[in-house]
Amino acid sequence: MRDLLARVAGSGPKPAQGNVRRDLGGAALAFAAAAVLGNWVEEFTAFEWSLWAVQAILALSLTLVWGYGGIFSLGQAAIYGVGGYTYGFWAINLTDNTGESLTAVLVAVLVGAVFAALLGYFMFYGNVTDVYVAIITLATSLVLFAFVNSTSGRAYRIGDAPFGGYNGMPRIPRITWRLPGGESHELTRTQFFLFCVAAGLLIAVAIRVLSRRPFGRIAVALQHNELRTGLLGYDVRWHKLAVFTIGGAIAAFAGALFAAWGRFMSPPVFSLTPAALVVIWVLVGGRSSVSGAFVGVLVVKGFSSWLGGASGDNEPIVLGVILVLIVLLLPGGIVANLSRLRTWTQSRISLSATRLGTDAEAVDYQLEPSLASPTPEVAQQRARLIATAAVTKRFGGLAAVDAVTLEFPRGVSCLIGPNGAGKSTLLDLLSGRQRPTAGAVMLDGQDLTKREPFLRARGGVGTKLQVASVYESLTVRENLWLACYAMPRDIEEADRRAAGLLEWLDLRDEAEQAAGTLSHGKKQWLEIGMVVSTDPSVVLLDEPTAGMTREETERTANLVRELGEKASVIVVEHDMDFVRQLDAPITVLHMGSMFSQGTFEELSGDDRVIDIYLGAHHSNGSPSDSRGPAPGRPPNAGSAEADGAITAGGSADADA
Numbered sequence: 243m244r245d246l247l248a249r250v251a252g253s254g255p256k257p258a259q260g261n262v263r264r265d266l267g268g269a270a271l272a273f274a275a276a277a278v279l280g281n282w283v284e285e286f287t288a289f290e291w292s293l294w295a296v297q298a299i300l301a302l303s304l305t306l307v308w309g310y311g312g313i314f315s316l317g318q319a320a321i322y323g324v325g326g327y328t329y330g331f332w333a334i335n336l337t338d339n340t341g342e343s344l345t346a347v348l349v350a351v352l353v354g355a356v357f358a359a360l361l362g363y364f365m366f367y368g369n370v371t372d373v374y375v376a377i378i379t380l381a382t383s384l385v386l387f388a389f390v391n392s393t394s395g396r397a398y399r400i401g402d403a404p405f406g407g408y409n410g411m412p413r414i415p416r417i418t419w420r421l422p423g424g425e426s427h428e429l430t431r432t433q434f435f436l437f438c439v440a441a442g443l444l445i446a447v448a449i450r451v452l453s454r455r456p457f458g459r460i461a462v463a464l465q466h467n468e469l470r471t472g473l474l475g476y477d478v479r480w481h482k483l484a485v486f487t488i489g490g491a492i493a494a495f496a497g498a499l500f501a502a503w504g505r506f507m508s509p510p511v512f513s514l515t516p517a518a519l520v521v522i523w524v525l526v527g528g529r530s531s532v533s534g535a536f537v538g539v540l541v542v543k544g545f546s547s548w549l550g551g552a553s554g555d556n557e558p559i560v561l562g563v564i565l566v567l568i569v570l571l572l573p574g575g576i577v578a579n580l581s582r583l584r585t586w587t588q589s590r591i592s593l594s595a596t597r598l599g600t601d602a603e604a605v606d607y608q609l610e611p612s613l614a615s616p617t618p619e620v621a622q623q624r625a626r627l628i629a630t631a632a633v634t635k636r637f638g639g640l641a642a643v644d645a646v647t648l649e650f651p652r653g654v655s656c657l658i659g660p661n662g663a664g665k666s667t668l669l670d671l672l673s674g675r676q677r678p679t680a681g682a683v684m685l686d687g688q689d690l691t692k693r694e695p696f697l698r699a700r701g702g703v704g705t706k707l708q709v710a711s712v713y714e715s716l717t718v719r720e721n722l723w724l725a726c727y728a729m730p731r732d733i734e735e736a737d738r739r740a741a742g743l744l745e746w747l748d749l750r751d752e753a754e755q756a757a758g759t760l761s762h763g764k765k766q767w768l769e770i771g772m773v774v775s776t777d778p779s780v781v782l783l784d785e786p787t788a789g790m791t792r793e794e795t796e797r798t799a800n801l802v803r804e805l806g807e808k809a810s811v812i813v814v815e816h817d818m819d820f821v822r823q824l825d826a827p828i829t830v831l832h833m834g835s836m837f838s839q840g841t842f843e844e845l846s847g848d849d850r851v852i853d854i855y856l857g858a859h860h861s862n863g864s865p866s867d868s869r870g871p872a873p874g875r876p877p878n879a880g881s882a883e884a885d886g887a888i889t890a891g892g893s894a895d896a897d898a
Contacts, residue, residue: 265450269443276439280432289431292503294543295438299445299496301523301535306449307489309529310458312465313482314372317361317379318493319516320386324357325350325494326501326511327390327405330414333502334403337415341426344419347498354494355487362486366479380517387512410508417502438499445492446532456727461485463724466713473673473711474728475699475776522561526568528575537576626686626702626779626810627652628672633681635667642667644834645681654806656821657814659831660855665814666708668831669782672812673705674698685780700729704778708785708814710765714758718749718768721757725772739775747771763794770801781811787820799823830854 280288304318332346361382365375394407404411417434420426429437452458460481463471472478501507510516519542527538546560568575629649635642643664657665670676672683674695683690690698699705713721722743727736744750747767752760757768766786773781783802787795799820805811806826815821821828822842830838830845832854838845845851 261454262447262451265447269447273436273440273443277436280435280439285431288435289503292431292435292438293500294539295435295442296496296499296503297523297543298536298539299438299442299499300493300520301527301539302442302445302449302532303489303492303496304520304524305529305532305535306452306492307486308524309531309534310449310453310465311461311482311485311489312372312468313486313489314376315379315486315489316376316517316521317382318489318520320379320383320512321354321358321490321493322497322500322516323383323386323390323507323511325354325497326507327411327497328353328494329498329501330411330507331400331403333415334411334413335401337418341420342418343415343502344417346415347417347495347502350498350501351491351495354497355491357494358490359483359487362483362490366482366486369479380514383512383517384514387509390509390512406508408509410506412506414501414505414507416505417499434503438503441495441499442536445495446535449532456731456733457481457484459720459724459727463713463716466715467711469707470711470713470772471724472694472696473699473705473707474725474772475696476728477696519561522565524575526564526575528577531575531577534575534577541576628703628780628810628812629684630668630671631682631684633668633671633678633683635664635671635676636679641834643671643678646831646834646836647681648829648836650810650812651827652810654802654811654813654824654826656824656826656828657812657831658816658818658821658828659837662833663831663837664834665831666784667834669705669784669812669814672780673703673782675705699776699778702777702779703782704773704776704780704809705782706766706769706773706784706786708788710762710769712757712765712769712772715756717754718757718760719744719753721768722771722775725775729776743771743775763790763798766790766794766798767801770798770805774805779809781805781809783811783813783815785815786813787815787817795820796823 280291283291300318300322303321304315307313307315307318329343329346329350332349333343337343337346361379364370365378370378390405391408393405394409396404398405398407406412416428417437418426418428453462460471460476463476464478464481464485468478471481497511500511523538523542524535525538526541527534527536542561542564545564627649630646632645632647633643634645646664646668657668659665667676671678674690674693674697678691681691685698685701685703690701690703693701695705713724716724719740722740723736726739726743727733730736744753747770749764749768749771752764757765760768766788770783770786773783786802787798790798795817802811802813802824813821813824813826825842828840828842828845829836830851837854838848838851840848
């Protein structure tokens, strides 16, 4: 993701190409070092190191799936085993005829990818939560372990290759290759070591390149904020499935190399220990770093070999000590902490050191034409009518929204009401975060009721949540870029629009800051900017001024009015001064039902509206006192009797 900063900041040299060259250069140096060491040490040592390289490839699969995609999988070792057994079946049956086993490696990768895709489909399209993904992947490993253990009979074989049950599958061919019309060549132990190292380094470079492409950036966004990613219009389930499938292919490739290395496969590859070991390697090295996969394996295997004893009895103790020390002393892994140390050292040496991308030429910020105030004719074409027809949402016996029929006009509309009135729930029904118990949601007459949130976002419905939902660990520019890329899916267009939004939101000075470090008000504006960047025709804003100062509230009112010139904007708000500034039609909800509608002046003089905020006996306990608010004073504004209904910081809507 880092090259994103330079790409969006300026028009200097292509940083993506520079990063690829740098990665390939680093991989070439690492391979050269491995080649020197591999030819210098004894062949048996190179043979042992081959296993470490294979395990590093397996760790890379989890780095992609967990470190980049945020999917905590305990099933990478299971897919590793599937790849190993597949290689064994194919190589035993066909190597004697074809004279090569590289085809068996390719088949193993394909089978592993299909296995991961099937498993991932049922998990992600079944909307399984993160914890259950870990449980399901671990359970899959244990099921495979039990199955393969029970395949010791002669009936369990594919051609000449037996499953072998608990005795395992023997006589698996090593990696062999042959040119068309030529002789077969089996890799020596040193050659196999270099083959594994080269494959691991190329996979590491490929993962780094992928992480800089839009696909990888979206995967990182999923890890940081899955909800916001879906509301921007990205298909969260498809991206998770794609990441998991690619990770499965890498794990299966490692499994094929393992089978060729040991010439043997057995059921323990599916057991709990390998599943846990992969996680330990990645945690030790650093789960968000491809180099961490190599470092984790080297550290864990090195210390295990050194301190584990000849019999390996001490290995569990060594692993436990290493893991505890990493978690307590180096959270984030070895590589991440070394990177922090290097950054700190550089900053101490040179106070003028700047972050990546700030040396690039500045672009001339121009507001995206679609964000500028359109003509009334264009606004009429872009703004769309969103409506509900007797929509109801029940949580058990409680009706949070009860048969509400509303048509929101073009421009700005406000939804107000006391806590528990159903305002936020109604917005969730419009955005697709909740499915109605009854009734329907329509956009220009089209039924949206069963559409997923990402499909509604693609159809023009943008949503700002009650609590600012941004990618807090990513920079402000990265947040806006991800939002801008969601619809046109064009990198250069996203770069340009993100620059315009930074200017429009007055966040140019904070462009390279992590979004989580912004003030509360600016974080709210950033989320509004992310919603606007999808070019929506309907904008849903849930308490956009919650926690803002008076100046921030006034500025937000200007932003909302500007949005209302080109889209249908629905605002849920408790701050009556902000509602007054918007000067928009207001709908009052009470106990899940539509209570009243009108202008601010009409509703501020309506005793019934005052009563639902303050209670029927709000003035000295006298039900006959209906003096209403003071002139120019909104209902309950600044009143301690409001019981939290209208406060400067807003209030969560207790819909459930």
